[in-house]
Amino acid sequence: MYITITAQKVEGNYAQSAADFVDYLEKENEGKSIEEVEHFFDQHKDEISAEEVIKEIDGNTAKLKKKEPKFYSITLNPSARELKAVQDSPEALKHYTREAMKDYAKAFNREIDGRPVTVDDIKYYAKVERQRTFKGNDRQIMENQPYATKILQLKQEIRSVERGESIGNIKKLQREIQRLEKEAPHQLNGKRIVRGMYKPGPQSHIHIIMSRKDASNRYSLSPGSKYKASEVEMNGKMVKRGFDRDTFIKNAEKTFDGMFGYKRNYVESYKARKTFLNDPKLYFSTITKLPTNERAVAFRLLQKSGVNTALLSIPTNKIQLTIKAINALKKGIGKAIESGSIGV
Known part of the structure; x- marks a missing residue:
């Protein structure tokens, strides 16, 4: 599960309305029949209109300054294995979202x-999306890039010839x-994979928009707080403050596993991602020391993400990876993490 939390931000300025963001989330519904449309939902209601979402978020901004974000967004990105565990069911993902938002609320100090x-206390609206497109940080796009660059150059040459230049x-x-076009390493339905092309297979994920203010429009609840858990004196009273992002993500992961009986492999875990970022050698060493079955699954997941696991095929008692090998693994795993392809 790859979970992101981001603040409202549009070209360096905070828009005064959630309309653009909500419209962006509605794009997937274009051209669909009424039966196929995915609606917004909150903790207790289904089939909430985009108009209501905009009205409620925009109307819940008391005392916020123009330079303060009016809302935040969370994206819950299940991996292919996790989607398989829930049979790619939108209803299961809605149920999970509502439980994960309980974990979100508990993470506030x-x-x-x-x-x-x-x-x-959280005023939020969520929406299940069923499709994803290839983006610039996807491995397929990056590995196809040399071919794309050369093709663009050749097309420019053709235009130059046509203009008589x-x-x-x-x-x-x-x-x-x-x-x-044919030799590019990554193809889909006989065509070179390019940005904006729809990804194959189950791609369901959840977008959540949360008001900066609580449901009563009195208190600010910011997941962007730099404080995890502390107290500060305000108007003569000690007031708790802070949001623990690590606790939220860890608990949201545990919630998914508990709800669906999911057996999470080490490389899929938030703990593994944190270890990779802080201590790559420990990350690699931990993988090689996993029980045989778990290690085999870890290797398969990494290989599917394009990571060269041959560099990890070293006896545990001789795990003296060279700087070159470490850097090669870091590059491959880093790309996989950025694209969310191993769900960490």
Whole structure:
């Protein structure tokens, strides 16, 4: 499960309405029949309209300054294995989202009217999306890039010849383009994979938009707080503050595993991701020391993500990876993490 939390941000300025973001989330519904449309939902209601979402988020911004974010967003990105565990069911993902938002509320070190924050204090709206497109940080796009660059150069040459600015054999240049299109390493339905192309297989994920203010429009609940858990004196009173992002993500992961009986492999875990970022050698060493069956699964998951696991095939008692090998593994695993392809 790859979970991201981001603040509202549009070209360096905070928009005064959630309309653009909500419209972006509605794009997948374009051209669909009424039965196929995916609606917004919250903790208790289904089939909420985009208009209501905009109205509720925009109307819940009391005392927020123009330079403060009005809302935040969470994206829950299940891996292919996790989607298989829930049979890619939108209803199962909705159920999970509602449980994960309870974990989100618990991660706040805040009190409202003398009690801890609960999910009913969070004004949020969520939506299951069923498709994903290839982006620039996907391995397939990056590995196809040298071919894309050369193809673009050849097309520019053809245009130059057509305008009479240079001399060249257009048919020969076109044949070279065709050759490069076929030789690009990553293809889908006989075509070179490019940005914006829909990814194959189950791609369901959940977008969540949360108001910066609580449901009563009195208190600010910011998951972007730099404080995990602390107290500060305000108006003569000690007030709790902070949000623990690590706790939220760890608990959301545990919630998924508990709900669906999911057997999470080490390389899929948030703990593994943190270890990789902070201590790559420990990350690699831990993988090689996993029980045989778990290690085999870990290797398969990494290989599917394009990581060269041959560099990990070293006897555990001789795990002296060279700097070159470490860097090669870091590069491969880093790309997999960025694209969410191993769900960590």
